[in-house]
Each structure stands twice: as structure tokens, then as C-alpha cells.
Amino acid sequence: MDDYKVTSNIILKKRETKVVIDKAKKKLKKVRRDLGDWQNTMYAHNKYAVLVCLQGMDTSGKDSLIREVFKDFNVRGVDVTSFKVPTELELDHDFLWRHYIALPQRGRFGVFNRTHYENVLVTRVHPEYILGERLPGVTSLQDINEAFWNKRFDQINQFEKHLSENGTLIFKFFLHLSKEEQKNRLLRRLRKQNKNWKFSPGDLKERELWDRYQECYQEAINRTSKPHAPWYTIPADDKPTARYLVASILHDSLTKYKDIKEPELDDKIKANLEAYKSQLNNE
Structure with missing residues (x-):
């Protein structure tokens, strides 16, 4: 899977x-079950x-990726936040505030559907x-x-x-979609009545800015993929x-984090497990 990790500057149009x-x-069914089990262990460990x-x-x-990947998680273990146009309250704070207050607690997964990167993507395409x-x-x-964006x-x-x-263990995924596949998916939204609600004329206006968005994504990925917070470019047509x-x-x-394990029972409790069983069985 390291093929998808960004460890040096990339050119997006050369990525699959x-x-x-x-x-x-x-294969996903097994992996997501294992992920759900691992999250339970992380919840008990309560340090990450x-x-x-x-x-x-x-x-x-x-x-749909969020729905399918996290389907087998205990609901207490994952929080999903979708970031849309900032509200008046959010605009009364710095641009990172609304993301900071949505961060996951120790022991939990947080999923950001669109992220703080909108502030160097949408706003860069539309600086107004x-x-x-x-x-x-x-x-x-x-x-x-340029100095503003550097900052x-x-x-x-x-x-x-x-x-x-x-x-906080950070994973950043760019779902790398082709322009042709986006066209097919937009047409599907228009053809299928139960998908019509997903379509907005604004989607077509943004599509006209495809090349500019790709430039902004490429720069954002190259400037912020770090060992502690890597980007992965994921082929998204399939x-x-x-x-x-x-x-x-x-x-x-x-699963490389070998220190994440369920805490051991207190020695006193461990020594009396059989007594506790007998107490319950003799009720």
C-alpha cells in the first residue's frame, strides 16, 4: 500500500x-471487521x-466510502463530521476552530468528510x-x-x-477521480430519480474549474504530506x-502500534476472578 503514500512531490495527472x-x-468485509476489533482495543487503551x-x-x-469502511465499527467508536460552507458562528473564529472542536477523543476515530484543507482549496480557487x-x-x-497562502x-x-x-494518528486520503468518471457520475445523478437530490447546477460550474482545482490539490498535498500526517492518493474511479x-x-x-493493547486487570481483581464467578453462579 506504500505505492499510494506521498513521500515526495507528486504530479497528480501522472497518478492513476x-x-x-x-x-x-x-476483501473489504474482512479488513473492516478487523479494523472494528482494533478500534475496540484502542478504546480500552484510551491513549490515542x-x-x-x-x-x-x-x-x-x-x-459511500465512509459508510462501507466503518460499517462494522461500534457506534461509540467513530464520529463523522461533514464540513460545509462555514456558518456565521464559524466565521467569527479562526479557520481551524470548527475543525479543532470536532476532533476525536482519545480512543475514538474521527472522520472528516471534507476538511481543513478546504481553506487552501475552495478558497484558493475562489479567493473572494x-x-x-x-x-x-x-x-x-x-x-x-502568495505570502498569505504560505502562512x-x-x-x-x-x-x-x-x-x-x-x-492523534492522522491519515489524509485524496480520492483521485478522473474528469470522465465525474461526468458519468453526474449524469447518473440526473438519470436516476432517487439520486436527483444530490445534483446541483453549481456542480457544473465547479467542474469548469477542474484544472485549477487539480493544481490546488497538487500543491496542498505536496506541501503538507509529512511523516506524522501523510497523504495518500487513492484511485477513485472504481x-x-x-x-x-x-x-x-x-x-x-x-496494527504496527504494538503498544496499543487492552489494559490488564488489577492484580487483586485477577486473583479473585474465580470467586466472582462463584458469587454469580450461586445467586
């Missing part, structure tokens, strides 16, 4: 968007949290959105220059470094394969 793994659905960040163009399959943040010293589009990338890297140093790859990367990486 379609890989088909045989029997991916069947896991943050899974999902980014991708519209229709890249984020929602930055003006709504009411930042000191930013009064016009001319103030949103924002630094802030994101510092944020993730802080989380990592305090016990949904079953994408789901299996994400689950497998999580499982293979997390």
Missing part, C-alpha cells in the same frame, strides 16, 4: 485514477485517537470567500497573495504537528477498490 482489485468487496481526512472532487465517493473571514489586514483580493499552509502543518505530538485501499492502509498502519 483507476485500479481494479479483484474481489475488493469481499485517529483522525481520517477525506478530500476529493464532487462525486469522488466520500460518503476569504474576505468573508474578516481577517485583519485583508481588505481586498490584492491582500490574498496558511504553515498554520495547517503546525496544527497537524500539534495533534500528532499529543496522540469505488470498491478505493474503499478497500483506504481500509487496508488504515489497518496495516494502525
